[in-house]
Amino acid sequence: NAGVMQNPRHLVRRRGQEARLRCSPMKGHSHVYWYRQLPEEGLKFMVYLQKENIIDESGMPKERFSAEFPKEGPSILRIQQVVRGDSAAYFCASSPPSGGPREQFFGPGTRLTVL
Amino acid sequence: AQTVTQSQPEMSVQEAETVTLSCTYDTSESNYYLFWYKQPPSRQMILVIRQEAYKQQNATENRFSVNFQKAAKSFSLKISDSQLGDTAMYFCALRNTGNQFYFGTGTSLTVIP
Numbered sequence: 001n002a003g004v005m006q007n008p009r010h011l012v013r014r015r016g017q018e019a020r021l022r023c024s025p026m027k028g029h030s031h032v033y034w035y036r037q038l039p040e041e042g043l044k045f046m047v048y049l050q051k052e053n054i055i056d057e058s059g060m061p062k063e064r065f066s067a068e069f070p071k072e073g074p075s076i077l078r079i080q081q082v083v084r085g086d087s088a089a090y091f092c093a094s095s096p097p098s099g100g101p102r103e104q105f106f107g108p109g110t111r112l113t114v115l
Numbered sequence: 116a117q118t119v120t121q122s123q124p125e126m127s128v129q130e131a132e133t134v135t136l137s138c139t140y141d142t143s144e145s146n147y148y149l150f151w152y153k154q155p156p157s158r159q160m161i162l163v164i165r166q167e168a169y170k171q172q173n174a175t176e177n178r179f180s181v182n183f184q185k186a187a188k189s190f191s192l193k194i195s196d197s198q199l200g201d202t203a204m205y206f207c208a209l210r211n212t213g214n215q216f217y218f219g220t221g222t223s224l225t226v227i228p
Contacts, residue, residue, distance in 0.1 A: 031214055037158075042206060042220040056215055089158060095214065103150055104208075104216060106160035 002027065004107035005074075006092050012113045019079040019086070021110045025094030032075045033093045033104060034067055043091065049075060082114045117142045119209050121219035128197045129227050135182075136192045136222045138207030145169075148210040149183070149190045154221075155203040163205070166190065194224075202226045 005024040013019050025032050030051050035043040045059040049069040060067065064082075069075040079086055089111050093104035118141045128134035140149070151163040166174045166183050173181050178198075182191045194201055207219040 033216060035218075042204075043218045045216070045218070048215060056213075091160065093160070093216075102148070102210065102214065103162050103165055104210075105162075106152075108159055 004029075004092060004094050004105050006090075006107035006110050008110060009108060010111050010113070012115065013082050014115050015083055016081050019082050019112055019114075021077040021079075021090050021092075021112070023075040023077070023092030023094075023107055025075070025092075026096075026105055028096060029094035029105070030097045031095045031102075032069050033095075034075075034077050035091045035093065037089045037091060037109075039088075046077070079112075082112075084114050087112055087114045117144075117209055117211055117215070117217045119207050119217045119219040121205075121207055121222050123222045124220070125223045125225075127225040127227055128194075130197055130199060132197055133193060133195045134197055134224065136194075136205050136207075136224065138190045138192070138219055140188050140190060140207070140209050140217075142188075142209060142211060144211050146212055149181075150208040150210070151179070151181070151190075151192045152206045152208060152218075153201075153203045154206065155200075160206075164192065197226045199226050199228060 032049045034046040047060045047067045048056040064080045066078045089109045091109045092107045095102045120139045147168045149166040153161045153163045164176045178195045180193045204221045206221045209217045
């Protein structure tokens with residue numbers, strides 16, 4: 001069973017461009033979470049999604065950021081018109097739909113650098 | 116609202132010694148889960164140990180054990196026989212019944228040879 005996959009692992013964008021980060025959860029997992037980690041800081045929750053639904057987006061900036069988890073395909077975190085302050089590691093995690101402690105399994109992260 | 120607090124930003128321990136990382140939390144729910152995650156320099160988040168709030172027995176995984184004090188809302192992690200590979204950031208996390216996760220700010224642990 002493959003783990004949580006994230007791609008790309010590294011992404012470089014110039015200010016004003018768009019960044020698309022992809023996350024494929026573990027097989028059978030229907031809950032996806034996105035986190036941002038700035039250098040030397042902890043994880044900041046951004047958004048929690050289930051298939052085709054946004055459950056909690058309280059950590060998502062109101063502008064430029066959006067996330068989706070379609071019925072088919074990976075979850076996408078989209079950042080429009082990137083700025084230097086968006087440079088960070090973005091982690092995706094998934095958890096199973098029911099039963100047990102349902103811990104999160106993390107992907108390796110995407111390191112976004114905005115020039 | 117749920118919060119998770121890790122009051123030790125940095126800690127160090129001599130190799131083969133024991134170290135305890137502290138974590139306190141706040142929740143109004145009676146049923147929840149607690150976790151410790153490790154983030155080594157590779158930045159991959161790795162689950163270390165989990166605890167179900169309705170279980171009084173402290174969880175143990177090899178050299179890692181927790182001291183779960185439900186009334187005090189405390190969930191500390193003890194690492195015995197510390198190894199150089201234990202050097203990492205450690206995050207405490209709480210999952211509520213709504214499947215939302217709350218992370219502490221982390222403790223950076225350095226194991227000194």
